[in-house]
Amino acid sequence: MRITSADIIVTSPTRNFVTLKITTDEGITGLGDATLNGRELAVAAYLRDHVAQLLIGRDPHRIEDTWQYLYRGAYWRRGPVTMAAIAAVDMALWDIKGKAAGLPVYQLLGGASRTGLMTYGHASGRDLPELFDSVRRHIEEGHQAVRIQSSVPGIPALYGVAAQPQASGVRYDHEPAGRGSRPPEEVWNTHAYLHHLPTVFEAVRNEFGPDLPLLHDGHHRMTPIQAAKLGKALEPYDLFWLEDTTPAEHQEAFRLIRHHTTTPLAVGEVFNHAADFRTLLTERLIDYVRAAATHFGGITPLRKIMDTAAEYQIKSGFHGPTDISPVGLAAQAHLGLAIHNFGIQEYMGHSEATHTVFRQSMTFKDGLLHPGDTPGLGVELDEEAAAAHPYQQAYLPCNRLADGTIHDW
CATH class of the missing domain: 3.20.20.120 (Enolase-like C-terminal domain)
Structure with missing residues (x-):
C-alpha cells in the first residue's frame, strides 16, 4: 500500500478546523486534525506547501518512521505549527491502519482498559x-x-x-x-x-x-x-x-x-x-x-x-x-x-x-x-458539507491589566 494524495481541508462550521485527508492506492483514506486555534492557516500552509508532497509514495503503515522523518528531517523542530502538522499526519496514518486491519484504533493500541x-x-x-x-x-x-x-x-x-x-x-x-x-x-x-x-x-x-x-x-x-x-x-x-x-x-x-x-x-x-x-x-x-x-x-x-x-x-x-x-x-x-x-x-x-x-x-x-x-478513528469528513462553511478569521481573547499591560492568558 502506498500514499497517493494528501489533501488539506479548511472548514468553519461555527469555528475553524484544519483537516488532513490522506488517500492510498487501495482507496483507504485517513483523517488527521491540524487545528491550531487562531493560527489555523499557518498549519494549513505548512501541510500544503511543505509536508503533503513528502508523503506521496510512502507506506502508510510505517507510522513511527514517518513521524521521525517529519520531525527530525526538517531540522527546525518543535513548535505548535510543526507539531500540529505532524499530528495530523500521525492521526491519519493510525486511521488508515485501523481501517486496513478492520479494527478501531484502540484495539491496535492494546485494547480497551475500561468500558468508557x-x-x-x-x-x-x-x-x-x-x-x-x-x-x-x-x-x-x-x-x-x-x-x-x-x-x-x-x-x-x-x-x-x-x-x-x-x-x-x-x-x-x-x-x-x-x-x-x-x-x-x-x-x-x-x-x-x-x-x-x-x-x-x-x-x-x-x-x-x-x-x-x-x-x-x-x-x-x-x-x-x-x-x-x-x-x-x-x-x-x-x-x-x-x-x-x-x-x-x-x-x-x-x-x-x-x-x-x-x-x-x-x-x-x-x-x-x-x-x-x-x-x-x-x-x-x-x-x-x-x-x-x-x-x-x-x-x-x-x-x-x-x-x-x-x-x-x-x-x-x-x-x-x-x-x-x-x-x-x-x-x-x-x-x-x-x-x-x-x-x-x-x-x-x-x-x-x-x-x-x-x-x-x-x-x-x-x-x-x-x-x-468503527475501524480506524471512527470519523468521516463530508467534504460537500465542509465546503459550505468557508474559513472565517477568528481569535480567542487576550488579557490586559487595568493599566493596559498585556498579561498572561
Missing part, C-alpha cells in the same frame, strides 16, 4: 444561581465531574463564563472564538480573582455536597506564589484538579506550588513536546497530563509521554474543548480507552453544524465517552 471514559463538562455563571443551574445541566447530561468557572466582581468580562459578553461583544458558548480581524481584549485583576474564587467553591460545595468532582482552570494567569496561595485556599473544597495555574513553560515554578498545596495540579495543554513535561513528571510536580494529540504531534508521542507518566503515578487529563476537531477528540478517546493511567477526558461537545461536517461513531452514554468500534 469519565468526562468533565464546563459549568459557569455570572452569579451563583446561574452557576448552579449550569452545574445541574452538566450533571443531567451525564458528566461525572464539572469544571467551575465564575464571573469575578471587578472584572467586566471573563473568558470561560458562558452567558457573559466578551469585550468585543461576542459571546462565549461552546464556540468561544470571536470572529473578526483582531482578538477581543479582556481586563484582568488577580487580587479580585484570588479573593472571590474560594467563596464560589464554598458555595458550590454547600449546594452539591462533597462527592461531586470539581475542577478549575486558572488559564496561566498567576505567578507561582499566587498559584500556591490559591491552591491552599481551595484545599477545603477538595478539587479534582487545579489547572494551568502559571505559564507552563516554567516547569521549575511548580516546585514552589507543590510545596505549598496538596490540591492536585494539571497542566500541559499548550505543550507540544515531551521535553516540556520532563521536570514535571520526574519530580512528580503535577498529577494530570493535559496535552492534546492535535498539538502534541499525534497519538504516537502522546502514548509515549503517558507511558512515562505512568512510572510516576501521573494520569491523563487530555485537552478536549471545541478547538480540537472531532477527529482530534476521537484520537484522544481511542488512546484514553487503551492506556492504564487514564484520568479524565475534557468533553465540551461540538456544535450541530460541526456534526454535519464530521460524521462520527463516538458515543456519550451513561456518563461515559466511547470512540466506537
Whole structure:
C-alpha cells in the first residue's frame, strides 16, 4: 500500500478546523486534525506547501518512521505549527491502519482498559444561581465531574463564563472564538480573582455536597506564589484538579506550588513536546497530563509521554474543548480507552453544524465517552458539507491589566 494524495481541508462550521485527508492506492483514506486555534492557516500552509508532497509514495503503515522523518528531517523542530502538522499526519496514518486491519484504533493500541471514559463538562455563571443551574445541566447530561468557572466582581468580562459578553461583544458558548480581524481584549485583576474564587467553591460545595468532582482552570494567569496561595485556599473544597495555574513553560515554578498545596495540579495543554513535561513528571510536580494529540504531534508521542507518566503515578487529563476537531477528540478517546493511567477526558461537545461536517461513531452514554468500534478513528469528513462553511478569521481573547499591560492568558 502506498500514499497517493494528501489533501488539506479548511472548514468553519461555527469555528475553524484544519483537516488532513490522506488517500492510498487501495482507496483507504485517513483523517488527521491540524487545528491550531487562531493560527489555523499557518498549519494549513505548512501541510500544503511543505509536508503533503513528502508523503506521496510512502507506506502508510510505517507510522513511527514517518513521524521521525517529519520531525527530525526538517531540522527546525518543535513548535505548535510543526507539531500540529505532524499530528495530523500521525492521526491519519493510525486511521488508515485501523481501517486496513478492520479494527478501531484502540484495539491496535492494546485494547480497551475500561468500558468508557469519565468526562468533565464546563459549568459557569455570572452569579451563583446561574452557576448552579449550569452545574445541574452538566450533571443531567451525564458528566461525572464539572469544571467551575465564575464571573469575578471587578472584572467586566471573563473568558470561560458562558452567558457573559466578551469585550468585543461576542459571546462565549461552546464556540468561544470571536470572529473578526483582531482578538477581543479582556481586563484582568488577580487580587479580585484570588479573593472571590474560594467563596464560589464554598458555595458550590454547600449546594452539591462533597462527592461531586470539581475542577478549575486558572488559564496561566498567576505567578507561582499566587498559584500556591490559591491552591491552599481551595484545599477545603477538595478539587479534582487545579489547572494551568502559571505559564507552563516554567516547569521549575511548580516546585514552589507543590510545596505549598496538596490540591492536585494539571497542566500541559499548550505543550507540544515531551521535553516540556520532563521536570514535571520526574519530580512528580503535577498529577494530570493535559496535552492534546492535535498539538502534541499525534497519538504516537502522546502514548509515549503517558507511558512515562505512568512510572510516576501521573494520569491523563487530555485537552478536549471545541478547538480540537472531532477527529482530534476521537484520537484522544481511542488512546484514553487503551492506556492504564487514564484520568479524565475534557468533553465540551461540538456544535450541530460541526456534526454535519464530521460524521462520527463516538458515543456519550451513561456518563461515559466511547470512540466506537468503527475501524480506524471512527470519523468521516463530508467534504460537500465542509465546503459550505468557508474559513472565517477568528481569535480567542487576550488579557490586559487595568493599566493596559498585556498579561498572561
